[in-house]
Amino acid sequence: MHVTSLTPHMCNSEGSSRGLTKGAWTSEEDSRLRQCIDTYGEGKWNLVPLRAGLNRCRKSCRLRWVNYLNPNIKREEFGSDEVDLLLRLHKLLGNRWSLIAGRLPGRTANDVKNYWNTNLAKKQEPCYASKMRKREITCSPTAPAEKLNVIRPQPRSFSSNNGCSSLNVLSEVGFGEVSTKYGSIITCNKGKEKCDNFVNNLMDGEIMWTKSLLEENQEADAVGTVGTTSDEGDSSSTDSMSSTFENLGSLFNADTREVD
DNA sequence: AAGAGTACCAACCGCTGCAAG
DNA sequence: GCTTGCAGCGGTTGGTACTCT
Numbered sequence: 669m670h671v672t673s674l675t676p677h678m679c680n681s682e683g684s685s686r687g688l689t690k691g692a693w694t695s696e697e698d699s700r701l702r703q704c705i706d707t708y709g710e711g712k713w714n715l716v717p718l719r720a721g722l723n724r725c726r727k728s729c730r731l732r733w734v735n736y737l738n739p740n741i742k743r744e745e746f747g748s749d750e751v752d753l754l755l756r757l758h759k760l761l762g763n764r765w766s767l768i769a770g771r772l773p774g775r776t777a778n779d780v781k782n783y784w785n786t787n788l789a790k791k792q793e794p795c796y797a798s799k800m801r802k803r804e805i806t807c808s809p810t811a812p813a814e815k816l817n818v819i820r821p822q823p824r825s826f827s828s829n830n831g832c833s834s835l836n837v838l839s840e841v842g843f844g845e846v847s848t849k850y851g852s853i854i855t856c857n858k859g860k861e862k863c864d865n866f867v868n869n870l871m872d873g874e875i876m877w878t879k880s881l882l883e884e885n886q887e888a889d890a891v892g893t894v895g896t897t898s899d900e901g902d903s904s905s906t907d908s909m910s911s912t913f914e915n916l917g918s919l920f921n922a923d924t925r926e927v928d
Numbered sequence: 929a930a931g932a933g934t935a936c937c938a939a940c941c942g943c944t945g946c947a948a949g
Numbered sequence: 950g951c952t953t954g955c956a957g958c959g960g961t962t963g964g965t966a967c968t969c970t
Contacts (some may be wrong), residue, residue, distance in 0.1 A: 690940075692964085714955065729940065730957080766958060781959075782937050 689723045693732055697722055699727055702737055735778045742774030746783055754780065756790065 689697075704720035715814070722729060724857040735741075746754070750772055757768045765777035765784075772780060 691937075711956090713957095725940095726955085727941090727957085735938070762958065777958075778938075786936060859931075912960090 687723070688725050688728075692729070693736075697724070698732070698737060700730060705733055705737070731778075735776045738776075740774055741776060741779075746775075746787075750775070751788070754784070758784065758788075 693701075700720045701716070701721055704716055704722075708719055709714075715732045716722070716726060716729045717724050720729070725730075731844065754768060757771060761767050763781075765781040769775050769777040769780045
């Protein structure tokens with residue numbers, strides 16, 4: 669990008685940060701930003717530095733609001749229910765912190781990411797946690813999941829959502845559930861392309877039962893496994909189907925329910 | 929009490945996706 | 950279809966608080 673002039677909304681990646689304040693925010697800056705958001709609302713972050721009279725880039729302003737000043741942010745420690753949900757969502761979504769945070773009312777992506785890296789990563793993947801902490805590669809960490817092209821982050825919702833569930837996440841992006849004799853399963857209800865993209869971007873070992881596969885097989889119980897790197901799935905095997913649903917069941921646990 | 933090591937978390941950086949022109 | 954600018958994401962860094970010796 670060719671930059672000919674400097675404006676407060678420009679950050680390093682967009683141009684230059686020369687002359688812009690960096691580092692910790694002062695209470696004065698906080699109050700200015702808060703007042704600006706109160707007056708103009710969220711959004712138009714490129715205008716915020718000018719409106720608030722801050723010598724900060726728009727990214728810094730947005731981050732400060734989103735991660736710290738927003739009054740909806742929870743300050744207390746993660747509860748056991750939140751941790752449980754976080755674990756299951758991470759298993760499902762990988763490091764899509766904003767998506768995960770969207771299902772944890774009052775938590776920001778940064779909160780979730782920090783909590784994961786400091787409290788949970790070590791329990792899940794000791795090698796990865798060690799690497800994160802020490803910046804040392806002493807063993808091969810689990811490869812991060814491929815980015816999901818289909819799923820776009822949902823706007824934060826701070827409603828007291830009792831339906832915080834993995835299935836709700838899926839339904840928001842076009843996936844739903846159907847039930848079979850094996851239990852509830854995830855389906856795609858917004859077109860085969862989305863479904864295929866989702867499936868193609870699943871993490872290793874994750875298994876997806878798609879409505880399209882159901883339709884292709886022309887029978888309610890004809891389902892297929894979709895492996896990403898290992899073709900361990902056997903769509904014709906009842907044992908495989910059962911184990912698959914066991915996997916899904918453990919993945920969703922309480923979220924999985926029968927649909928009449 | 930003091931220094932070293934560790935944990936936490938706010939903030940920064942680089943990148944990507946999307947929309948508008 | 951291409952370019953440009955904005956919004957927002959995940960990874961990473963660095964300062965500080967805390968704990969241990």
